[in-house]
Amino acid sequence: MPEQRSLEKTFQETVYSLLEKDTAPTFVLAVSAGVDSMVLLELFQRMAQKESRIEFVVAYVNHQLRQESQAEEELVSDYCRANNIKLYATKWHEGKTVAVGIEEAARNFRYDWFEQVMNHCQAKYVVTAHHCDDQVETILMKLIRGSRLSALTGMPKKRNFAKGYLIRPFLGLSKDDIYAFALQEGVKYLEDSSNQELVYQRNRVRLKLLPQIKKENPQFQDHLLGFSDDLSDTLEVLQPIIREKEKEFIQPFEDGWVIDWQGWQRDLSLAWQRLVLSYFFEQEFHAKGIFIKGKQVKSALSLMESDRPQAIIALTSQWQLRRTYQKLYIERVGSEASSYFSEQELLVTVPGEYILNENEKLSIIEVTDSLQIKEGLNSFQVNRSQLPLTIRHRKSGDLLQIGVNPPMHQSLKRWFINQKIPKDLRDKIWLVEDCQQNIVALLGYRTFQLSLKEETDRIFVNYRNHAKHD
């Protein structure tokens, strides 16, 4: 019992530490009927009984995806009725028709509802019951999927949300603490049956991966949270300095930005260059829903180090990096300055649609099992490990690998002569070169089967030329 009392006290202190200077804070509690949020509700109820200036309402979303949804809604509404708490419940009707990405769609609906309730009640805070086990799972999932370094700091205790804040006062508590409180204080809740379904990555991490790691070291969770705190501190100290360098070197330019490479290179070490560019992409692109990978930042830097004075790297199908001698432009595809694309090279690091000029287009698509591939002169596959691909015109000394076993080479010049390709056309044909500088295709003319190891991760390249009707 004394332990539970101290949990209650710690909880209240945590909530107060997360508030702005409010005289009468209003909260929206996100309650799902699971043990975490039912304990959150019970603790808030106790806190409000002691502190009359605290007001709160409950927001609940019935996703209608499980049989027990009805029972969950009843549990939450019974509690609220018995304690005279205002409940804002809604149903998600579209859920049954969503085929892919259902978790994300449900989350978006949930957070939209929280925002509506906040606005309606003029509440400044929405409160969720995320705890430290959720935090460990979130960080591990980010590590597995690959993410920005800053994402490994996990979920913050407080962040901006709608016109106020989202706060998570349970992040310092473990699931065991919460269960123990519920048991001792007789808090009613319903176990979510989908927590056992291994189709969800979060459940696999919780039920399979974490127990395996904990066998190696039972302290693993604490260690991971410790790393994450250290990272958080480091970034907090570092970010203002990075921001200063960003402002100094990355200048707004037309519909994008430009970096003058001479100054950049003279004043910044390679590590600084990587940090500043990664930070810039995170600030400017993450909010637009565009995630620029570390690999793309590295390609940008090596492009500026290379002997190609003019080249383009496609970041996404809408944004590109363009090198023009000592300047690096970060700009929208098709912006005025880059219309002379045929003079340059295109470096493709990610799948997407790429427009080479008014007639020629290239689609680079990730191969899925359901994709029917018809290979031909205009369509071929490469392995993901061959990325980035360079799309360019011929250079002197270009060699083609025309035989695999034994490997046989022929100069491109000789090949053009043998195929009787007129001279004026030779400069217009696009070559596709892989990261090992092997030419894998002459678009519309020939593809080359190189002896590459089998991989499941494949990329399909499709070329279209609207000027050619043969």
Ligand SMILES: Nc1ncnc2c1ncn2[C@@H]1O[C@H](COP(=O)(O)OP(=O)(O)OP(=O)(O)O)[C@@H](O)[C@H]1O
């Ligand atoms: N149906 C719901 N209605 C109201 N609040 C909910 C609902 N589902 C979840 N929540 C709130 O969100 C918290 C986290 O829930 P859960 O772990 O299921 O979410 P998640 O899938 O990890 O996604 P996210 O963290 O983005 O909400 C819960 O503790 C609760 O506060």
